[in-house]
Amino acid sequence: MSMRLKKNTLDLSVVIPSLNEASNLRQLLPDLKQSLDALGITYEVLVVDKHSADGTESVVRDSGLTYVGESEPGYGTAILRGIREAQGAWVLTMDADLSHPAEFLTTLWEARTTGDLIIASRYVEGGKADQPAFRLMLSKILNGFFSSGLSMAVRDMSSGYRLYNKQIFSDFTPKFTNFVVLVEILLLAFKNGRHIKEVPFHYQMRGEGRSNARIVQFGIDYLRLFRQMWRFRNSVDFPDYDWRAHDSRIPLQRYWQRRRHKIIMAFTPPEMYTVDVGCGSSKILASLPNAVGVDMRFDKLRFMRKTNKLLVQSNGCILPFADEQFECAISSQVIEHIPDEGGKLLDELTRVLKPGGILVLGTPDYGNWEWRVTERLYDLAAPGAYAEEHVTHYTFASLKTALEARGFVILNHAYILRGELVFQARKK
Secondary structure (H helix, E strand, C coil): CCCCCCCCCEEEEEEEEECCCHHHHHHHHHHHHHHHHHHCCCEEEEEEECCCCCCHHHHHHHCCCEEEECCCCCHHHHHHHHHHHCCEEEEEECCCCCCCCHHHHHHHHHCHHHCCEEEEECCCCCCEECCCHHHHHHHHHHHHHHHHHCCCCCCCCCCCCEEEEHHHHHCCCCCCCCCCHHHHHHHHHHHCCCCEEEEECEECCCCCCCCCCCHHHHHHHHHHHHHHHHHHHCCCCCCCHHHHHCCCCCHHHHHHHHHHHHHHHHHCCCCCCEEEECCCCCHHHHCCCCCEEEECCHHHHHHHHHCCCCEEECCCCCCCCCCCCEEEEEEECCHHHCCCCCCHHHHHHHHHEEEEEEEEEEEECCCCHHHHHHHHHHHHHCCCCHHHHCCCCCCHHHHHHHHHHCCEEEEEEEEECCCEEEEEEEEC
8 A cells, every 4th residue: 555645735844753852953954944945845844743741842832843643653653644644746754953063965966866765875985984993884784784685786775864755655555653664655655666776875873862763673673674674585485586686696586587588588579578477577668678568567567667668557468559560579487477368378379579570478388397396496485476376377288289289380399497488489
């Protein structure tokens, strides 16, 4: 379920979670207004406060900015409340304790064209942090653990100084209400194919008062999140599943993906106008930068923008192309996921191919015991992957018959460990 967002009427909303930070806000808010005015944009500043007893509300209202009282506890609660209240197309979140200098928001704003989520990062080249040694060490360990364990190329996952395209929150609603929400948002945004960008940032010590983060509880919460998210991260729900499988830590999966890539690329004639139906986030499509990639999942197509420009969201059984438009068509690991309704996908692949065009078609061969054994092993090694979704079981003979009935001549075929079958065929 996605968050309920307000209509965009401003360029930028700044959201500042606060708890007993009145003394720091007295210094931050004037500096913030000065930096925002210099951008020449329309903006608002929302201070989301858990009814502090130090005069925070008066400080905010005297500054002419917006005070949002929040009765529920938690950093995550405050951040999400601010995003729901925001009227800006972009939302910048920052701390109230002066560790996030107001003037740096100019750098974040200028970087907005490079991603959907921009992070002020302490740990990329050019960034640094003025923190006590123990806290800095623990922060680096946690960030490294999450970055590696969740296979996300983000160095500073716990930075709260960020610029969001508010539209990303139309895809999901985070569940955590504490500081862990920062990692959860990154994971959910990445899952939806959003682009995350880090810019180097110099983190400074807070101003007056004490931090509301409890370092031990902070670490425990992060480990609890990791336990919940690890399996989710490695499931087919993530748009980069196919991409990561090419370099999988599971030897059988890595071999299978690379062997498939080699066979299909050998069967695909170069320089032909090609469509890859059910492209997913495969490196096959990335190896064909001028091919048209087709997939039902928009998040996978969004992920593939980094390598391919010709991308179409569509059902493979109803392709939005003219008859005889392509010289080559690829469809790998798709037909076994579609209930056999008269071979609609095969009919469509036939329709869009020109006479003499090449079809490269791959699917498991359920006529061979090797595939059935492999499927079982793969399901044990990678639970939640594609094996459970195969609803139509082809054999060499049944697929050959189906292709020949549609006017194809089989030119070649190859196997991956006698489990997955790949045909190369020419349309008469």
